[in-house]
Amino acid sequence: MDDHNSGRRLKRAELSKVTGCHLETIRYYEKTGMMPDPRRSKTGYRLYDETHVSRLRFILRARDLGFSIEDIRGLLTLIDGQLQTCSEVKQRTESHLADVRTKIDDLKRIEQVLAETAAQCSGKDVPECPVLEALFHV
């Protein structure tokens, strides 16, 4: 209505809808500086544009890929300062990838132990249980 050039502005609920991000989380990301303060209407309503949509999607996707909030802040800082280089980002990605692999290995070990122990269970209605034994006595 009042925007002469750029595309239309979104209100918070709309941004929430198009990104899938929880309504309150948007405000939280603004408060913590991950999202910039948006323009406001005369009456104080937040008005978002495409840059906000992209940035929020960036955050959510990074989150989906398991990047920590700290990592994401780091990437955003690079971008905001236009200091990002493929070299740097690749390095950070590979570091995160290493963390993910460690986590997978940890979980696989857990899987092993659980599967092995459960396999020893009779599964009967008796109080003795190899799982509980394992937890109590190493």
Added chain:
Amino acid sequence: MDDHNSGRRLKRAELSKVTGCHLETIRYYEKTGMMPDPRRSKTGYRLYDETHVSRLRFILRARDLGFSIEDIRGLLTLIDGQLQTCSEVKQRTESHLADVRTKIDDLKRIEQVLAETAAQCSGKDVPECPVLEALFHV
């Protein structure tokens, strides 16, 4: 000194040491009912015995195996009511195992995406980066 029959009692720091559980976490587990209130000395110091050691180890091991606090509370409730059966415990363990496997699969997908995307990186000192592209534009 004042215990005529049972083994010696541990103070909180000692329980912490033998189990590896953080000092304050012990108090937290008591507050939340996962650990029973221990006996007290005349002057109010907590005095733990072997049953506390076992129970705390149980909690910590279950935690290490990725059981949620809720799951652990559930197991402890069974045990406390002497209602535990191998059948029931096996079932819960297998349910948790399924969760672990789901988690592993999720992480593997993440690993894939990260590895593939990072592989497209030139790794040079240029601002364009496939990782950032992927995060910004799907």
Added chain:
DNA sequence: GATACAGTCTGTAGCTGCTACAGATTAAAG
């Protein structure tokens, strides 16, 4: 016994990453 220092007690606040709610204001719909 005096003194010093460590250990313990309690209640409460802090942390992360959100999510929810209360009370006021504004927008949209009928």
Added chain:
DNA sequence: CTTTAATCTGTAGCAGCTACAGACTGTATC
């Protein structure tokens, strides 16, 4: 014009701990 929906702000709550302040013990040394 009235009702309902959306938004605003500040603040509180959640899990699962962890940390700290201020008071009280326990032990060691002199």
